[in-house]
Every structure is written in structure tokens, then in C-alpha cells.
Amino acid sequence: MTTLVIGANGQIGRQFCELAQQAGVPIKAMIRDAAQAPWFEQRGIATVVADLEGDFSPAFEGCDEVLFTAGSGPHTGADKTLLIDLYGAMRAVDLAAARGIGRFVMVSALRAEDPQAAPEKLRPYMAAKLAADVYLKASTVPWVILKPGRLTDEPATGRVAASLEETGGENTVSRANVAQALLHLVQARDLVGREFRLLDGERPIGEALA
Structure with missing residues (x-):
């Protein structure tokens, strides 16, 4: 029962990995x-060393769940947003389906369902997240989607809200807190x-994500 963490070296990914360990x-x-x-x-x-822009199928060996917390980051252009946040996520879903992965946990974004409502510079990111979410839901892979709000570097409180x-x-x-929530979901x-x-x-994570 091993979870493949895609985006493990990101800010949330590292915190999740440490908590999981x-x-x-x-x-x-x-x-x-x-x-x-x-x-x-x-x-x-x-x-496992693998690149979302290359062949990352070997990374799935021995795993029965995927956590996708990869992101192109705030300092890249729309091209990387397409390749990582959208196409990378879609390819990960396809691989999960082909390999019979038991569940796919996707880190999306709050309000991704309405990209036009986001600040202009965030619209490509939100559109990519929306499309990736829709693609996952339409796949054969059992799924859970987590949609965090605007991210901060404040310490964990273990107390969250769902609306x-x-x-x-x-x-x-x-x-x-996102990393702690992901541990709960996994x-x-x-x-x-x-x-x-x-x-x-103000609610405990387990209550908010029941």
C-alpha cells in the first residue's frame, strides 16, 4: 500500500512526505x-527520479495510490502551466488508469471551477486545474480532490474550514495545514x-474532511 507522491520536492510535497514518514x-x-x-x-x-515532462511511467512501479501535488510554480509561464498542471496531471491519470491504481488524490485549487473570476495572471493556472479535475472525474480511477485556498507559510494549526x-x-x-490534510486523506x-x-x-481536519 504505497503512495506515489508526484511533486514531492515542492513546498507542500516535502511537508507531506515528512509527515507521512x-x-x-x-x-x-x-x-x-x-x-x-x-x-x-x-x-x-x-x-524515484522521473520528470513529468518526460516518461515517468516507471515511477508507478509498486504503488497503489497517487498523490498529485505538482505545480509549475508562480514564476513560470503559461507554457509550463499547460505542460505540468494540465498535461502532466492528465498523463498521470492515464497511467493510473492503465496500471489499475486504487486511488488518485489530486491537489487542485479553491475556485478553480471559475477561472475567469481569478486574477488575470492566475487564470491559466485555474483553467489547467479545472481541466485536470474534470479529466480525473471522467476517468476510471477512484479519486479525491482537495481544493486549498490561497497558500501561506504560516505554521500548522490542525484546524481548518471547508467553506x-x-x-x-x-x-x-x-x-x-494542507500537508496535514493530505496525510488525513491518504x-x-x-x-x-x-x-x-x-x-x-476552527474545525479539526478529520471533522472538516469527513
């Missing part, structure tokens, strides 16, 4: 460059076909 959850961290491996090896986390109504319109969530293996919004709030 501490919790004894079997994972394999997919990294783009062997130079990224020491951070994971020092923590006893298995890695803007709960927060009075505040749309932020710490990356640390451990809740019978949870499928659900989409969750995630914001900083």
Missing part, C-alpha cells in the same frame, strides 16, 4: 533531479468520489 505511511517521492534526493534520503524516504462561509470570506490556508483509504475545499479555520 513520521506516521509510518509508505510513500515513494517522485523527484525531477537526483540532486534533490539527499533531503529525502536523510529522512528515510524512498525516492468560505465558515471563515467569513477569508480564503487562505497554510501549506502546513490514510482514509475508503474515501472516494469526494471533493473538499480547504481553508484555515
Whole structure:
């Protein structure tokens, strides 16, 4: 029961991997460059070198779940958004389907369902997330989608909200809380076909993502 973490070297990915390792959850961290491996090896986390823009099918060996938390990042252009956040995600879904992966956990974005409502510079990203979500839902792979709000670097509180109504319109969530929420979802293996919004709030993670 091993989870392949695509985007493991990202800010959320690293925090998730560390939490999973501490919790004894079997994972394999997919990294783009062997130079990224020491951070994971020092923590006893298995890695596989593979690139979302290349052939990353071997990374799926021995895995029965996928966590997709990869992102092109805020400093790249729309071309990388298409290749990573959209096409990379779609290819990962196709591989998961072909290999009979038991579940696919997708990190999307709050309000991705309405890209035109996002700030102009974020619209390509939101459109990519929307299309990837739709593609996953239409696939044969059991899925869960997590839609965090605007990300911050605040410390984890373990207290979250699942709607803007709960927060009075505040749309932020710490990356640390997202990582904790992902650990909860990965451990809740019978949870499928659900989409969750995630914001900083007052409810325990397990309650908000029930």
C-alpha cells in the first residue's frame, strides 16, 4: 500500500512526505533531479527520479495510490502551466488508469471551477486545474480532490474550514495545514468520489474532511 507522491520536492510535497514518514505511511517521492534526493534520503524516504515532462511511467512501479501535488510554480509561464498542471496531471491519470491504481488524490485549487473570476495572471493556472479535475472525474480511477485556498507559510494549526462561509470570506490556508490534510486523506483509504475545499479555520481536519 504505497503512495506515489508526484511533486514531492515542492513546498507542500516535502511537508507531506515528512509527515507521512513520521506516521509510518509508505510513500515513494517522485523527484525531477537526483540532486534533490539527499533531503529525502536523510529522512528515510524512498525516492524515484522521473520528470513529468518526460516518461515517468516507471515511477508507478509498486504503488497503489497517487498523490498529485505538482505545480509549475508562480514564476513560470503559461507554457509550463499547460505542460505540468494540465498535461502532466492528465498523463498521470492515464497511467493510473492503465496500471489499475486504487486511488488518485489530486491537489487542485479553491475556485478553480471559475477561472475567469481569478486574477488575470492566475487564470491559466485555474483553467489547467479545472481541466485536470474534470479529466480525473471522467476517468476510471477512484479519486479525491482537495481544493486549498490561497497558500501561506504560516505554521500548522490542525484546524481548518471547508467553506468560505465558515471563515467569513477569508480564503487562505497554510501549506502546513494542507500537508496535514493530505496525510488525513491518504490514510482514509475508503474515501472516494469526494471533493473538499480547504481553508484555515476552527474545525479539526478529520471533522472538516469527513
